[in-house]
Amino acid sequence: ETGPIVSEIEKGRAMALRWTGLGGTGLFQCMYQVNRAANGGDVRAAALSQAAPVFQIVWADSSGNIGTQIAGSIPVRAAHSDGVIALPAWTGVNGWLGFVPAPDLPSATNPQEGYLAAGESASKSVLHPFLTGVYGDASGRDRRILDLLKGSDVLDRESLARIALDTYSPWAAQIVPGLLRDLQGVQEFSEPERKALSVLQEWDFNMSRDSAGAAVFCLWYESFLDALLREKLGNSFYQDLAARSRLMALAAQKKLGHAAEVAPQDNETRQLIRKSFRAAVAMGTRLLGNDTAKWKWGSLHKVEFQHPLAVHSSFLGALFDVGPVSVGGSWDAIRFSEWTPTPSFRETGGCSLTQLIEMAPTPVVLSSVPLGNSAHFFSSHYKNEVSAWQAGRLALLAVALQDSGAGARNSVLFQPAIDSRPAPQ
Incomplete structure (x- = not known):
């Protein structure tokens, strides 16, 4: 399988593109399961439902365990292919060889150092021999x-x-x-x-x-x-x-x-x-x-x-x-x-958002956004945070209900709609 044709190169020859998400991404199911996860095992199970895009999940539980898990389908390519340059599909030697088995997807749990960095992993290493990106x-x-x-x-x-x-x-x-x-x-x-x-x-x-x-x-x-x-x-x-x-x-x-x-x-x-x-x-x-x-x-x-x-x-x-x-x-x-x-x-x-979150019983959240918290250009909060964002200053956010109401100037009350339709007979 080479994927659908996306462009004709010349008469009799065309460009095809194969993508892991063409059969469904699994993103909604993965995120739903991650949000209901109680431990690292649940996170790893949720990652199995993800096809595309490939991303890294960072997790921590109330017992003090921490970890990361790659979610997504990663093709195993031929040794001479990195997926960047188009290769002849008719030779039969340039196609995908399968997918990285779930147990081999990059992950880490409770490293000896006591912390994890999840920024941009190396594409290939001795510990992980499959090409996960270029x-x-x-x-x-x-x-x-x-x-x-x-x-x-x-x-x-x-x-x-x-x-x-x-x-x-x-x-x-x-x-x-x-x-x-x-x-x-x-x-x-x-x-x-x-x-x-x-x-x-x-x-x-x-x-x-x-x-x-x-x-x-x-x-x-x-x-x-x-x-x-x-x-x-x-x-x-x-x-x-x-x-x-x-x-x-x-x-x-x-x-x-x-x-x-x-x-x-x-x-x-x-x-x-x-x-x-x-x-x-x-x-x-x-x-x-x-x-x-x-x-x-x-x-x-x-x-x-x-x-x-x-x-x-x-x-x-x-x-x-x-x-x-x-x-x-x-x-x-x-x-x-x-x-x-x-x-x-x-x-x-x-x-567009930088956040530091202290995972205490009442979380402490420091945040920076490039513009402001209002989308209305007449509001004083439309672009009032530009200078702080530019200088890298983080502001303390109110996350507890009693704190968020203390400095509020306006409030919105949401009430459930009253169903006036007659009851079914």
Whole structure:
């Protein structure tokens, strides 16, 4: 089985797409069972009903047990296939070999460390030999979370809030050492280019909105990908692909092969790196000014909250839209902020809600949302939380009924409808 035909390539040849959810996703049944689960065994049983999408369930019970469980049907592919590139279906050797058996789905219960990180699991490992995804290894978010947890003497609200809002980029930490190696010692660099290189050398790999190093790195990354792929793919396809940050990172990784211990690149790649660095500094100077030390990632990386009703009306846009707002973070940081490596650097996806919940008898909830709690643009609560969200400040939410009513200015009373229909005879 190859799935339905989705596109004709040429006469006599077509593209088919097989998806695990075509026979039903099982999502409603899985969520219903998870919400009624009393222990980890119930969660694992609920996960068996899920087909698509694949996601990770994090659970804890009143006895102090904690765990994670992958839910969803994961195809077992041939050794030469990762599901990204289309392969000939008529050969009979490229199809799915089955599905990962339920007992082999990744899970963990009560780890020795006493905590779990569920951010973005690695796609393939010695412990889990099946390919569960092609993008996970491009991000070290899980490893970063675990490193921060291990490095914290006390895990209180403040330390967990810092972890949740962390902007460190594992991808940049992997790429920059090799990048610096290939850029150092270039005699023909101009003074602005040498200053930009100095900023990059001093960077701590944090994608905070005030970071000059993050701005230099992302400008170079955009220029490098543009030089590497735009002409080969064509402008339209390149723009579409640029929105898929993990796929672009894999393409860059394949070309660069960068790590601190790797030998210098071939001359063609080295020249491409240097040419794109010059182009990046020129672009940064044009967009951010001559002083590279004052460049800021947030001056490039912004988010705009556009209301669906205002898409085709500038008048409604003036009423409903919010932004652009400068933000930090990146697609691989714990503070997730997807962005396209194009000159706009705009955020295309991110965390619309950050919450820390202390599981006490009366839960303590700290939360941050990007706009406000009202959808009415005349309300004072329509966009009153933008600044707090931008700065990463979490607010204490009232969850107990007596607390939520204390500061209320308005209330709504819901009453059951009175059935006035005559009783059946």
